[in-house]
Amino acid sequence: MKVGIVGASGYSGEVLVKLLLGHPKVKLAVVTSRSQVGKPLSAVIPAVRGADQGLKFTDSDPAALAAGDVDLFFLALPHGAAAIYAKALVAAGKRVIDLSADFRISDLPTYQKYYGEHHAPELISSARFVLPELTAPAWRNEAKLVAAPGCYPTSMLVPLVPLLKAGVITREHIVVNAYSGVSGAGKKVEEAYLYVERAESVKAYGLVKHRHLAEVEEQLALLTGAPTVIQFNPHLAPMRRGIATTITVPAAKGATLDSLYAAWQQQYAGRPFVQLLPSGETPDTAHTIGTNRIDMSATHDPRTGNFVITAAEDNLVKGASGQAVQIMNLWCGFDETAGLV
Amino acid sequence: MKVGIVGASGYSGEVLVKLLLGHPKVKLAVVTSRSQVGKPLSAVIPAVRGADQGLKFTDSDPAALAAGDVDLFFLALPHGAAAIYAKALVAAGKRVIDLSADFRISDLPTYQKYYGEHHAPELISSARFVLPELTAPAWRNEAKLVAAPGCYPTSMLVPLVPLLKAGVITREHIVVNAYSGVSGAGKKVEEAYLYVERAESVKAYGLVKHRHLAEVEEQLALLTGAPTVIQFNPHLAPMRRGIATTITVPAAKGATLDSLYAAWQQQYAGRPFVQLLPSGETPDTAHTIGTNRIDMSATHDPRTGNFVITAAEDNLVKGASGQAVQIMNLWCGFDETAGLV
Amino acid sequence: MKVGIVGASGYSGEVLVKLLLGHPKVKLAVVTSRSQVGKPLSAVIPAVRGADQGLKFTDSDPAALAAGDVDLFFLALPHGAAAIYAKALVAAGKRVIDLSADFRISDLPTYQKYYGEHHAPELISSARFVLPELTAPAWRNEAKLVAAPGCYPTSMLVPLVPLLKAGVITREHIVVNAYSGVSGAGKKVEEAYLYVERAESVKAYGLVKHRHLAEVEEQLALLTGAPTVIQFNPHLAPMRRGIATTITVPAAKGATLDSLYAAWQQQYAGRPFVQLLPSGETPDTAHTIGTNRIDMSATHDPRTGNFVITAAEDNLVKGASGQAVQIMNLWCGFDETAGLV
């Protein structure tokens, strides 16, 4: 099976390239980048020197891509641009896995509020938001177009959804603090992302109105059956990759740490990419770098009545490109872990 | 005026050395360290090469120090050890500023629960916990022994105390997430603090039962008139210095962002070491490194009804040694900022 | 084929574990560590959580390992200890790839000078030092015991050997400066390797008498036919992994940049793990992390008559564990790149 990456020169694109070059079931046949046309893949992504299978960047013309023989495309593009490609490719019968925000939100006005104009609103209803460990498996047959979740949303939805479904936590006073490596901002050439500015620095940003909230709260409602408002405080941490998420939430009446872990077990038993640590051990972003895992643990504070839940993942793998490959694996009937361990 | 540092070879001790060598009103006359006796100061703290005024480390015998002509001692010792020195030095009429936990908690059983045996319980009642911007100035005349606040407590008490006093926040659902540079653990030679383990890593630790809570909650009760329980989630971040603290707390009924800032202004107007940033700007630990400042800002989330408060400081300066020098300045009648800007 | 790792809890051991768990031709059957006996592999190496195939650490008894059914052992032990295991395992007919220095030096007095007592001197003559791209292939049939090269030696021998053989550089005035990530020191719990000490720090160490010189100069003599003395200046750089090596050496009379690259091409054409960059592009350690590659380029300075050669590798992969797996692949008739891309 041939796959392609549209927009392969950013950080998510680079991780996708590495994963797909080493994938046992697919052949990476096309990589596109408007700014890098004609360059060898390894000239732009030196990490794959000697292993780029002779690939060169081609232009990103939607019609040309639609006319080609590639079966499945990953879109690693900025929001807005992705919808334009999705439109052409879905129309041509290609499978599309979109890593942007364009099809993560089913409510068009909400999308427009955060991201502006949508270039393919007619596709929204046929798109599926797929977080493999949470989304009901029917999508594998229904979807023409899959929206892969964002990095922050993955780190919130995986811990929270089973707990809300099982009723072991309240829906009020959910406070999420998340600390992301700098690659979370993408390859943005701005002063704020210079080495000298970010080294030895932790700071909050985007408080109150962070875009990812729309996606998270929509999914919480869809997956757990009731609207849920959360306080989400994102931060930048001085590291390249990784997201550490700490969630404080009151225990529901009668809920215990055992019932919390039982809810997680019920949802995630046997799922290789969600690892539960015993209470008292806390996940470390460093242990997840390069893996498609999210590690989680929880503790209960009898003084406050809160659960404190901690989660760690690689924002570019489980938070982006690895999860997209996991989606492809499930969609195409491959082993879920193919190319990911 | 002659000052001394007992236990000058740790990270707090090193910052104290630098501050006191450059202080216009005092002469650093004695530095002690059991493990470094006889070595030149700059052999152990190479950052002061050529500027160590010929000082050598002496042994840390309490009686000998008590008999000497130094007027004021800083104790930069592990808890437990500090009390032993405080006892001898206070008895000899020396002023003592203790950077350990030994005299931060006035309730002996609480101290014993977290730290074990106390070696000078009879001194507890005469000690004063002094956070200069919050503690009523009477201590300047009364104190024989001052406990300087810890780094995490400073970063929580400075934002919270005026807001609780003014009633603009609730006492329930206070959630504090703090991210500390690795020096916050002290110069501990353990695998967990190796460069390779901590680089590119963020993780929570000490959840639920962190020692600093005892000190914070006692002070919140004393300074704001009512018991207050907080959820405190400390983390390690991959940087040498700095603490970034993010506090989520429900706004009290009727409280606005303006009333929050008004409460801060009332407490901190004219205080050089507490800087208020406008809502929307968030403090950055990097901007506070090497300064005695704590920078703070706040925002209000109409969706949740919470205030989100962010604060940044250098854990070794405002969170430890700089604050200790500030205390000395006030106690001895020097300019508050002497040696600190 | 079953393989084992003796001493799997250090940094090289951890990388070996990851490589061998994902290797298509071998089964990792045994991992040993005196200090971790009985613990699950993923409890000590959390990076393989969920993918440790149920392995637990066993004790490191040489006789027991010799009696088992594992075909090939990697020794990731301190020098000295490795020889003891090699003795027992080779006697039992096991293949052994040693990552320590114990069998890298064929001259016993030289070994003793740098490392002290040798515990299996009788094995030295049957051991082979194998740098796959440089060692003549006869070793694949002859060897019972292979010494894998060190990280610094790899980064010097790969650039220098073809140039000395081809006579395009002089044997005098070879100056090597190398900058290693902190993992190069191993998992040593010492103050010098604490995060706070190493972050934001570059410094030279081990000048003049670095142990690795013995191995490098012996190989230079063996592989290029004449004794060669080099100036080797190692440094620590504030990063976890990677070695950047810069070599300055006078061009031989009449030699040009073209003749230099021709000598490299002749040796390395078609070798996947040595990548030549065009003159003017310089290798970057970051581009090699996680790969088994060494990247190299060269430039000529007409002002000084020197070539300046730069090389980059991951000290734990091409400089240690990856190269050991590459050796296994060639020894056992697998594809050279199996498990390495």
Added chain:
Amino acid sequence: MKVGIVGASGYSGEVLVKLLLGHPKVKLAVVTSRSQVGKPLSAVIPAVRGADQGLKFTDSDPAALAAGDVDLFFLALPHGAAAIYAKALVAAGKRVIDLSADFRISDLPTYQKYYGEHHAPELISSARFVLPELTAPAWRNEAKLVAAPGCYPTSMLVPLVPLLKAGVITREHIVVNAYSGVSGAGKKVEEAYLYVERAESVKAYGLVKHRHLAEVEEQLALLTGAPTVIQFNPHLAPMRRGIATTITVPAAKGATLDSLYAAWQQQYAGRPFVQLLPSGETPDTAHTIGTNRIDMSATHDPRTGNFVITAAEDNLVKGASGQAVQIMNLWCGFDETAGLV
């Protein structure tokens, strides 16, 4: 005495601001930046929040600055721009200390080769290149315009000049490898300087034709009496500040480590900002950060006949702004260390 900084918004400018705000003998009266006109100093340089003495950025008009009452200006501008300001300010009788390359090279064609057009060639002859520990003191009376040395040149000239003068090293085969923190590139908003690109990365750059060579080789000739060509290999290291320089050079016939140290002692005895470490101890960039020091040591390799010299400094202090303040101190008759310890 009133001083001003033209171009205060870069990294050197920021360090100058901090040093001059705390200087006991001068008043920082003017800070200019074309891009930041009207903003409070602390809005652009948050590190001086609460201590910026109410300063705001003004426009950088040369005529207006020349007409004002400021006595001495620091130019922290890109090369090319600096000459334009120098022209107007010197004509108005102001003292000028230029941190750019514009007046470091007395040979106009050499300047033009590396930097292009010179905007005030008529001033070159009256400008003085001043490295305080090396330049003969007559400049203090003669100079109207002082060129402060660059960061790399300082780290080469301070170790080499006394040794060449004393004849303890050869003039051939001088090999300099230097590793600079990322701030050495200035506040350039380019992909190469993003956090994600530079973290965990060491690489060489600018080999063979680095601009700083012109300045170094001119000074070596002027200060030591003979032309000297050096091999200079600059690198970027993953840290914010600091330069670690390692120099390999053959010992002159009969020279010993003692004669090397004697030559250094003769030049630097009593100079507070050059610190000599005993052979065997190597300087660490981390120990110099924030100081105006350069730390140096040397060792002798009997195998090669080379001396290996290591030096460390803060590229923004002794390598730029601190040295500029040191120059001001000497020029204006202040204590050499005023504002610098």
